[in-house]
Amino acid sequence: MNKFLPPYLGAAYYPEAWERTELEKDISRMKELGVNVVRIAEFAWIFMEPEEGKYDFEWLHRAVRALGDAGIAVVICTPTATPPAWLTKKYPEVLAAMPTGQKFVHGARRHYCPNSPVYREFSNRIITHLAREFGKYPQVVAWQLDNEFSCHINACYCEICEREFRQFLRKIYRTVENLNQCWGTGLWSIKFNSFDEIPLPKPAPAMHHPSLIFYFKYFMSHSFSDYAREQVRIIRKYSGAPITTNGMPPWHELDYEDLFSNLDFASNDLYYPPAELWKWCPELDWMRPIKKKPYWVMETSATGAGGLIPAAVFVHNPGAIRAKCWLAYALGGEAVLFWLWRAHWSGQEMEHGSLVYAWGEPTLAEKEFRQVSKEIEKTRDFLISTKPEKPMVGIHFSYPALWLFNMGHLVPNFNYINSWHENYYRILLDAGISRDVLYPDSDIMDYKVVLSPFMAIVPKRTRNKMYEFVRNGGLWIIGPMSAFRNEHATAFKEGAYGPLEKIIGAHIRHRFQAPPGGMKINLAGYKNASCSLWCDAFIPEKGTKVIASYADGPAKGMAAIVERKTGKGKIIVLGTHLNREVLSGWLVKEIKKYASVEPEGGKGIIVVKRIGEKRSLEGIIAVDIAGKGGGIALEKEGIELLTGKRAGKVFSLPPYGVAVVKL
Amino acid sequence: MNKFLPPYLGAAYYPEAWERTELEKDISRMKELGVNVVRIAEFAWIFMEPEEGKYDFEWLHRAVRALGDAGIAVVICTPTATPPAWLTKKYPEVLAAMPTGQKFVHGARRHYCPNSPVYREFSNRIITHLAREFGKYPQVVAWQLDNEFSCHINACYCEICEREFRQFLRKIYRTVENLNQCWGTGLWSIKFNSFDEIPLPKPAPAMHHPSLIFYFKYFMSHSFSDYAREQVRIIRKYSGAPITTNGMPPWHELDYEDLFSNLDFASNDLYYPPAELWKWCPELDWMRPIKKKPYWVMETSATGAGGLIPAAVFVHNPGAIRAKCWLAYALGGEAVLFWLWRAHWSGQEMEHGSLVYAWGEPTLAEKEFRQVSKEIEKTRDFLISTKPEKPMVGIHFSYPALWLFNMGHLVPNFNYINSWHENYYRILLDAGISRDVLYPDSDIMDYKVVLSPFMAIVPKRTRNKMYEFVRNGGLWIIGPMSAFRNEHATAFKEGAYGPLEKIIGAHIRHRFQAPPGGMKINLAGYKNASCSLWCDAFIPEKGTKVIASYADGPAKGMAAIVERKTGKGKIIVLGTHLNREVLSGWLVKEIKKYASVEPEGGKGIIVVKRIGEKRSLEGIIAVDIAGKGGGIALEKEGIELLTGKRAGKVFSLPPYGVAVVKL
Amino acid sequence: MNKFLPPYLGAAYYPEAWERTELEKDISRMKELGVNVVRIAEFAWIFMEPEEGKYDFEWLHRAVRALGDAGIAVVICTPTATPPAWLTKKYPEVLAAMPTGQKFVHGARRHYCPNSPVYREFSNRIITHLAREFGKYPQVVAWQLDNEFSCHINACYCEICEREFRQFLRKIYRTVENLNQCWGTGLWSIKFNSFDEIPLPKPAPAMHHPSLIFYFKYFMSHSFSDYAREQVRIIRKYSGAPITTNGMPPWHELDYEDLFSNLDFASNDLYYPPAELWKWCPELDWMRPIKKKPYWVMETSATGAGGLIPAAVFVHNPGAIRAKCWLAYALGGEAVLFWLWRAHWSGQEMEHGSLVYAWGEPTLAEKEFRQVSKEIEKTRDFLISTKPEKPMVGIHFSYPALWLFNMGHLVPNFNYINSWHENYYRILLDAGISRDVLYPDSDIMDYKVVLSPFMAIVPKRTRNKMYEFVRNGGLWIIGPMSAFRNEHATAFKEGAYGPLEKIIGAHIRHRFQAPPGGMKINLAGYKNASCSLWCDAFIPEKGTKVIASYADGPAKGMAAIVERKTGKGKIIVLGTHLNREVLSGWLVKEIKKYASVEPEGGKGIIVVKRIGEKRSLEGIIAVDIAGKGGGIALEKEGIELLTGKRAGKVFSLPPYGVAVVKL
Known part of the structure; x- marks a missing residue:
């Protein structure tokens, strides 16, 4: 071979x-x-x-x-x-x-x-x-x-899938009573007397039960x-x-x-x-x-x-x-x-x-x-003997959140993937912060910072993991629009965030969608802060710090972003979606407090540190993906392997340029 | 209790x-x-x-x-x-x-x-x-x-409904020959030899017969x-x-x-x-x-x-x-x-x-x-012992007209509800003219003025009622786009408005849709009068007065609005849809000639006169629904019940303010 | 009679x-x-x-x-x-x-x-x-x-049509092996083992095979x-x-x-x-x-x-x-x-x-x-004894091209009829060049110029005819987006234009869709030439003249329009779609070299020469169809038959005017 x-x-x-x-x-x-x-x-x-x-x-x-x-x-x-x-x-x-x-x-x-x-x-x-x-x-x-x-x-909506879907639910819920209980089928007389009464979400005069749709998506994915x-x-x-x-x-x-x-x-x-x-x-x-x-x-x-x-x-x-x-x-x-x-x-x-x-x-x-x-x-x-340095920052992407948001009834016209892409992920990318995209079950103990924006469901396992992560010194930035549904795709009865409320040290007192045009936010250091989409207004417990508050609207004066130290680490909860410019500046600043990341390339230039077997820095690969070119600053000089020439500590890439520098 | x-x-x-x-x-x-x-x-x-x-x-x-x-x-x-x-x-x-x-x-x-x-x-x-x-x-x-x-x-398009629909039609038309005759099924070989041949309006390559669609809507409503x-x-x-x-x-x-x-x-x-x-x-x-x-x-x-x-x-x-x-x-x-x-x-x-x-x-x-x-x-x-004073003005809303216009083929992009709402109804509301919304069979003898805009079908019973109403002294403002279909949802063969033509004292000589951009109208006192949507051009009989005429377009010079005194009252027929500004000014002026209504609140403030058992004026309730606040003028002073304070003849409401004044 | x-x-x-x-x-x-x-x-x-x-x-x-x-x-x-x-x-x-x-x-x-x-x-x-x-x-x-x-x-997608469609294909292809071969059904395992396996293009998760869709359209038309x-x-x-x-x-x-x-x-x-x-x-x-x-x-x-x-x-x-x-x-x-x-x-x-x-x-x-x-x-x-003079210019319209382009997958958002109408046809019309609209099997030997824009399929018979036409002295202007599919709606394996490549004397070296915003074109005499939609880049053979070349983009410097003399005539191949203004000027100039057509009316006025039994010019009929009126110049004076008055060599039509002039 x-x-x-x-x-x-x-x-x-x-x-x-x-x-x-x-x-x-x-x-x-x-x-x-x-x-x-x-x-x-x-x-x-x-x-x-x-x-x-x-x-x-x-x-x-x-x-x-x-x-x-x-x-x-x-x-x-x-x-x-x-x-x-x-x-x-x-x-x-x-x-x-x-x-x-x-x-x-x-x-x-x-x-x-x-x-x-x-x-x-x-x-x-x-x-x-x-x-x-x-x-x-x-x-x-x-x-x-x-x-x-x-x-x-x-x-697929065939009869086999109907049968298998019921079987799938039977495995998860064991009894139909339990499923009724967990899904809350009491409304609209949806309640099932047997698994055989559970329909596929075929045409009905109105929307199907969201838990049914959610589990059908889960079933088909499965x-x-x-x-x-x-x-x-x-x-x-x-x-x-x-x-x-x-x-x-x-x-x-x-x-x-x-x-x-x-x-x-x-x-x-x-x-x-x-x-x-x-x-x-x-x-x-x-x-x-x-x-x-x-x-x-x-x-x-x-x-x-x-x-x-x-x-x-x-x-x-x-x-x-x-x-x-x-x-x-x-x-x-x-x-x-x-x-x-x-x-x-x-x-x-x-x-x-x-x-x-x-x-x-x-x-x-x-x-x-x-x-x-x-x-x-x-x-x-060089390519075989090195690999990218493991990032200190992770960002959660969640398929269950996608399934929920794709139903379209939670926040109409909100697109989970686009909002995740264009805001939280891209802020990291543009700041030159190297990052891993994580799933709910990913190992996270090796990171310094984990972001969980729009993570509608934070499963128990993930919640426990994240708590452990924070107690061990990590920074968890969660929200907006996270943790508001449980694993049955229903709401928590004990509070807006369910069991997470205890962990974040704040009570979600109000929840509403931001009116068209958004609202102003008080956030120290950011005069133009405003918010949109979804607003959770918090009452902080003792020891929980208010980072930002609503400056107008129905929850005027209430906390919009809170922060709580836990063990060696910290949780920041975003109750609302900040405007892009302010979010970007604030988020990068917060992350840098925890993760000693340092942007090396400019916007549009990806610089990847490559490490060897013993985690030693062996070089970098830089690629301009925006077609504009730009300068790069390295810690030391090296050899650019494609040209065989010396690469200074500062050098520039032409549009769509590539440099493979052995340090 | x-x-x-x-x-x-x-x-x-x-x-x-x-x-x-x-x-x-x-x-x-x-x-x-x-x-x-x-x-x-x-x-x-x-x-x-x-x-x-x-x-x-x-x-x-x-x-x-x-x-x-x-x-x-x-x-x-x-x-x-x-x-x-x-x-x-x-x-x-x-x-x-x-x-x-x-x-x-x-x-x-x-x-x-x-x-x-x-x-x-x-x-x-x-x-x-x-x-x-x-x-x-x-x-x-x-x-x-x-x-x-x-x-x-x-x-519902099930087989039971198909059977019942036929039964419903049989009750109305007795024989299929009569139904064919009334609907005019001779075109497109739609003619039925028996009730059992009548389809539900299920998918067909083109539109179904409008009388069929109309009666199916009627049937489902029924x-x-x-x-x-x-x-x-x-x-x-x-x-x-x-x-x-x-x-x-x-x-x-x-x-x-x-x-x-x-x-x-x-x-x-x-x-x-x-x-x-x-x-x-x-x-x-x-x-x-x-x-x-x-x-x-x-x-x-x-x-x-x-x-x-x-x-x-x-x-x-x-x-x-x-x-x-x-x-x-x-x-x-x-x-x-x-x-x-x-x-x-x-x-x-x-x-x-x-x-x-x-x-x-x-x-x-x-x-x-x-x-x-x-x-x-x-x-x-106060609330229990009083009720709103009965308005002098009524405005017809017609479900049969809705069914017809919703087929979309008469005047494409015309929305009956929106046009009715935004024009005729809202003009009354904004002028502070209190009004009842009436249906075709409503009693109307107690009103002074009745408006019937876009009332595509004026059934015989309604026509007779309205004629009686006018002879007894009422003002009936009918049109535009009213009375052009009979109760079978077909056109009249004897003239555009069928039997109504005799009553209004004018012959509809031409009918056409207004070209994009509309046309100018001669209406005394209104320099900027124009019209849109639909144009009926009249030839007035002796004794019928021309209120407005077309100032350009294919019916230039012909009557667009006519008025006829009948008994103690008057009928005004709108042959076309006037531009909002002119319609508003002209309509309110005409109404005031007949109904001694007087606006008390400004735009956005609803002032309701409340009367007691013996029709005596007991007070008013005023509500600002536009969120801008404004002044109110009453006939006399009273007590504002919510605050318990004296209410002057002139007082003002804050945004979304409410006043309950006992006079 | x-x-x-x-x-x-x-x-x-x-x-x-x-x-x-x-x-x-x-x-x-x-x-x-x-x-x-x-x-x-x-x-x-x-x-x-x-x-x-x-x-x-x-x-x-x-x-x-x-x-x-x-x-x-x-x-x-x-x-x-x-x-x-x-x-x-x-x-x-x-x-x-x-x-x-x-x-x-x-x-x-x-x-x-x-x-x-x-x-x-x-x-x-x-x-x-x-x-x-x-x-x-x-x-x-x-x-x-x-x-x-x-x-x-x-x-129609009924069972009879399914059976007849298979029969139709059997007549054309005789064996299913031959159909598989001609259609190239090897991809996506579409290959049929018998005609009975061929489906109608009923709902499928993705697009059906284009040859199947094409032949289904052909079948239904047939x-x-x-x-x-x-x-x-x-x-x-x-x-x-x-x-x-x-x-x-x-x-x-x-x-x-x-x-x-x-x-x-x-x-x-x-x-x-x-x-x-x-x-x-x-x-x-x-x-x-x-x-x-x-x-x-x-x-x-x-x-x-x-x-x-x-x-x-x-x-x-x-x-x-x-x-x-x-x-x-x-x-x-x-x-x-x-x-x-x-x-x-x-x-x-x-x-x-x-x-x-x-x-x-x-x-x-x-x-x-x-x-x-x-x-x-x-x-x-006059009307009975004369008829329009036969035009010297023909322009192909092709239903097979329509079927292909209507599938929407070739050049998304491209509308064959609109592009044909608004560009090539209308350029002739506005220039006053009288023209016949031809189909692929039309006789073309009597014309001087034939245009074949967007003629996706040039069947063998048409190709042979056109070659004969050119050799006999005609000008054939073909393209853009012509001849790129064969009669089975598949691509040619031997080159982008298949057998036509030999005739045009140029090799199509590159093919790509023009990037949004288009590209510049070098075309002598036209500074603002640019192109859009589709680009074929040619390598001309000896004796083939480059008329225009790409001025930027991935095929910079390569030929975009070529011209080849063949026999007594000439073929011009448009590799791309020129911007309307340049196309109009250039095309009319090229056509006039071959066809001594001369615009008589202005834009919006149609002037039709009427000839008698012996092809002698008997008069003209002029109609203003743009509603703007304008002047007309004739070769000689005549009698305007509608008025019975003398018509000078120069006279003008009022808006929507008509003149029937006997010369």
Whole structure:
């Protein structure tokens, strides 16, 4: 396996779509460009099992062998995102259903029900064959499950899912009385006399019970994770290569903390347009800590994204393709794959950008791809022997919060992901504070500061962890709009924040939505402080400090932000959402009191400290992702490995520039 | 029953959602705030009949008793808006169907078919039990049927409804030939050979026949009214307490003239945000005359409205909660109930504002609620012994017109309710002209002036009434866009206004929609007169006076507004919609010629004259609903009852101020 | 038949909707206004066959006879757009289905499946009767099939259509292997093992295969054309009168090249509002050449369009009704019919404008209608003995391109019809270049210049034709966004333009969408040249001239427009979409090099040269369609036939003026 080492740079490849004679030509083109990894077989079920029970892997062996012979590593995918027509025609029960109950038809992708036993059986069979046939190739460096679980549809409303959903609830609540009790089904006569009365959230004249919707989202997320686990079990029997699946940005509501719990490393498909390259950062920042292993960017666009996204916004400025590759490596990735190698000549994604046109010539991405390919060769030792320094700051992202906020009834027009992105996360990023994105169950004891904005549900386990974290010296900044629901998606009866109220040392006396236009806030040092969205007004207990108070409106004079020292650490509770400018200044100041972070790059330049085996600082990688260039200040001088030249303590990057400095 | 007298101030209460031990605590909180009425049991079917045929009212007796013991009056609701899961699971035929024919599922509310015989049977049984059990409690001062008939869905497309719709048409038209004749089904080969061929307006490639749609709306409205009547018949057997149901603003297309015809008093749920408090007025103005009894505001928001309406716009400025309560009392109400007493800790409406938070503490509404509670005690005698003076001006609102205009094909983008609200109604309101909102069958002989704007259908009965009204000395201002359809929702063949043409003494020679930008109008005294929407151009008969004519456009020079003296009175016909400013000035001037109304308050201040048993003027109640305050001029001095101080002939109200002046 | 000669002016008439006694009154009103043609019986199936197998044509004979006796020509329609209720109730299989598979209900129109054998049978029977009964009347000057095929719905998703679609594909591709091969179904495991696995494009989680969607659109278009052909075959047995159907603007996706191939003359319904009168021109410009016979405007609005289009925008400025009639005659039409004669008193289209109100008086259109009626009498000889000079310039419109672009995935937010209209077509119109609108199979050898913008698919036959055209001396301007798909709706593997690349003498090296904001273009003589949408960058072969190149962006310096002389002619290929101003100037200049066209009217004035039997110039007809008036320069003096006065070489038209000048 020595031949097939990271760092990887490559693309997705679909030899099944082309004449057999194209294989050699394509591989030779790959070598010419510097491809050292391809992902393969993702949607090729119909080629592997052209008829029920008849298998054909010859074409795939031929491709895998030829790629390996050329020194190109291979990722093999399970083809379960696209059942063949013969399967869905003969066994229509495997098809996913819409909220109306109507089944989808063959012709696109992801039209299967993840809970269908028949589908699972066919899936198990094809994966068994596939893993057995390809499990031992040294060039097969990884497996990918399915493709983008939850993309297009994240829920199925068929009768199997209805049955399984009831079973799922039975496991959690044991008795229907307990479920009624926990969900508070007494209103609107929703109360169930048996689990069999529980509906899927199909069309009703008004909104379904939020606990039902919440648990249905949880159930569907669980269904995909469970299906992934079943795939993993099979592959593990036949192959030692690590297993992943390609995630997507979080809006598909699939809980990645759960999904990746049984996988070996994280990977993601990143289709943010070049102008939003900074949105790669939160994605890389959750992939790095989740498995504590180098992650992969499994897909990104070379020149344009097809389908229904305007391809125009994907035309990259000079340097941007190289910059995004380096951003991925810098923050802890070991692979970047473009989608796709060669443009399709048919089908739904013909318009999608690629490294090579359908007619065989390289696209506009050619030059920079080749450059990155050479650069990672040149810096291979540095990249392999170092990794990003562990950040002192973590920020929680919560799928249960996403499920709740996506129901749209809590704070209309509030978008959890956008608000999280644009405010709390981006403030850290722009201040040059390196950060990990954490999930509710993440280990947090090694951090200095943890932020939990908009974390609607703080589960008991997380609450206990965080309390421990604070008592051990950490700073926990929680809110706004956090901890107001319990794990059943209902409100606490004992107070707005439930058991957390005791911990924060303040009583939430009032709660209301900020009127349009917001309200003024008294916050020392910030004349223009104001707030919006949601207001909790506190009565502090003794020993709790008021940081900010409402300067007008119905809770005028009451506390809006409080702070409480606990053990060696501190909790700050934001009762409301500060205006961006003030939030930014204040938040960074508070964090710096606890975490000796120091911004090295300017806005738009990501500077990643790389440490060696013994946690010693070995160098930095700096990437300008905003396309504006700028100066960087280091602690000492070093060698810039791409140019081989000396890097001074202060040097500047050109637009989309990259520097790999060994210190 | 002496203990439980109006005026009432209270809230909706859901003891079934809470532990039994909370009952006493909540009642003690109610007493503390000054609650003297609660509405109860609205959605509690599953608690009353936990399984088919097994009834349990103990919990409700306990609550009603405890409330009564505390001196709090009770309104009991029939729980029929929310059938239990066991019912819809065992008898799915009771579920309402969507236009596609698909049945709704359990889990929200109002998912029943009002025409289902099975549903009616279960409904009758539970109401019989409920009425029998609670019909004699002195504290039960009223009954509420169901909840917000027609909210969420106002039509059902199931097979029962299809059958009943045909039956409904058979009763009206007797033969299908007659129906074909009246509807004019000859076009598009729509003609029916039998009633069984008449479809529900389910999906079709283009619009359905407007007469079909119109009669389907009429049928569905009738179905709910009929269901209400069935509920009334049962309750009346067991209880002498008056019966109502809680209406909503008119956009749900349920004809309240029909619905309330068999009920004892009117009530309504008013969720207009504080900035639109003036929209309470038309609601109160139809509730007062319809039953000639004090009405109730059955629901309004204390702090925020939940569900999908942004709660933020419901944050009240100081004084606004008190002002809206007083507005309701001033214009003839005897009860104001907030929704809800205590915030839900679970379910679809957790976010809704309340008087008390889920955790038991009073919300931001506390202070003003308590104040109103004390104020109505202090002014009880005045409120009980007086009532609003009967207005001299009436304005027609027509559900059949709403049904027609809501089809959207007559004048696209025209909104009947908004245009009626913002123009004709509001002109009266802003001029301080007290007014009643009338329905087509209302008695009108006691008024001096009646306006009928946008009254697309003027039924024969109404036409005859109005003619009599005019001959007896009244002023009838009709139009624009009135009387252009007959009762079958078709056009008149004998002229644009059908039989009305003879009465108005003018021939409608041309009809067209005003071009974008409108047209100029010649109207003496108004230089900037223009018109929009719809233009009828008249040729006046001898004796008919031209008030305004078109100054440009295709009907240049023709009459746009005509006036005809008839008997002792006068008819003015508006052929087009004047621009707001001119309409306002001209209309108020015309009205004042007939009705000696005199504005007392300024814009935004409602001044209601209160008269005693012998129609003598006893005092006034003034409320500022615009939040700007202002001066008021009275005929003589009096005593302001809330402060106990002398009120001069001229005095001023602070923002959201209230004055109750005994003269 | 001598009595019933063109030019015609009239309206649609529905005697079945009125009392029998109205017939004589209406005919006398028609005579009074100058109507000389009516269209009749369009939706009257229920009157012709009131019950299954029972026919009644007496009422229609009566009407046709009375009209003929009055000297009014008649167009009889087959009533198949509106099956009677008895038919769809007894044979529900004839109903069209929505994408969900649900059947439409009776009550509107066009709710039949064009492929239903049962429907075809009933249709054949009623048409047989109708044609037999009315085939020999001299006053029956034409037949209209159905009404607006494809209006409202252009696809049916029923089981019959599924079966027929597979049959249709079997005929084209013979084997499923061949279809898989041609469509490239290898991706997403879409590959079919048999034709029975091919789905209709019903709901799926993502887009269907574009070739499938494309062929489904083709199939549905073909289905309607095929149904039309079946109707034609029957009528031809019994009548010698010419047959047409009333088309609509192209957005309904019905391929008119196919539809009209078996019909005798073209006709169209034109409901563009008066402010967009110029949009009549492309409609008239395809109707004139397609059958090389005078076309008919079968419907246009007299005063307002009903249904859901705001009628307000249809109020005509003085002269506009006359101008649009004359525009139709000038460009080669022989009939203009208004919809409708007399406003309906019932049904879906009551609000639609008309020549006479429901109550029998003429509408605002009266004066101009009467004027046109007299004017065509006065100029009858000139109109009959001359026709428009054949244009030297043709512009391709392609339904297959429309089908492709309407899928929305190629260039999101690109609207083929609008871009074609507003840019390429309108540049010709505004420059006064007379033009024919051509379809892919049109004869083109007689033109000097052919434009093919946005012609996504250039079929082999068309490619060969165009090559021949160029070799013979023509100028072919192709692009942008042309020729990038083959006839299977897939991409070419051998190069971006497939076989066309050889012909144009340039290699398409890069393809990308222009970034937002566009890019600059180097084009000699045009400083402000820029481009947008789509960019193909060429490497010219020897002998190919670079006309324009990209001035910035990723293809900076590469050719954007190339030109190649071939035989006696020339091909210009637009690789990108130039900004409107530059495109306009440059394009007109290029065209003028080849076609000695010369603008005679100014912008907004259409001047049509009329030639006699021997192609000699006999005169001109000029119409101002922009309502601004302006001057006209002729080659010589003549007589203006409407006034009988001398027309100088230079004269001017008033707003909406018309001049018919005999030279």
